[in-house]
Amino acid sequence: MKPEFENTPLVKNESKKRFEIEVNGHFAFIDYREGRDQIILVHTEANPELAGTGAAAAVVEKTLHFIEENAKKLLPYCPYVFAYIKKHPEWKRIVDEKFERYDQL
Known part of the structure; x- marks a missing residue:
């Protein structure tokens, strides 16, 4: 995550x-x-004003921390989140092993 979002x-x-997350009045x-035990992430989006700033990656990382801190399992149906976890495989630890594409992470 870029330092400006920490x-x-x-x-x-x-x-x-x-x-x-809100950045200068714009949202990612x-x-x-x-x-009860799982959080399904469906779709990631950032307002056009935040394009290229790293805000989408920041909201993903912060959300993954939230899921882990709350002892939930993740079902990453959102393609952006799925790609983020592929790029950062340490986060596979919170993905529910029953997730149908688990072996593709």
């Missing part, structure tokens, strides 16, 4: 069902669904 707080916006976020 102190940006992650918000679990339950009304919108998304994890988000991940839509999620949550079960």
Whole structure:
């Protein structure tokens, strides 16, 4: 994560069902669904004003930390999150082994 995002707080916006960070009034976020033991990450997006800033990667990393800290298992259906985990395989530790594409990570 780029240093400029380290102190940006992650918000679990339950009304919108998304994890988000806000940067200068613009958002990077991940839509999620949550079960008792799992969090499904569905879609990652950043406002166009944040394109190329690293905000999307920052919201992913902060969300993965949140999932781990809350002892949940991850189902990374979002292609961006899936690619992020492939690039950072240490995060495979929080992916639910029952995830259908687990062996592709």
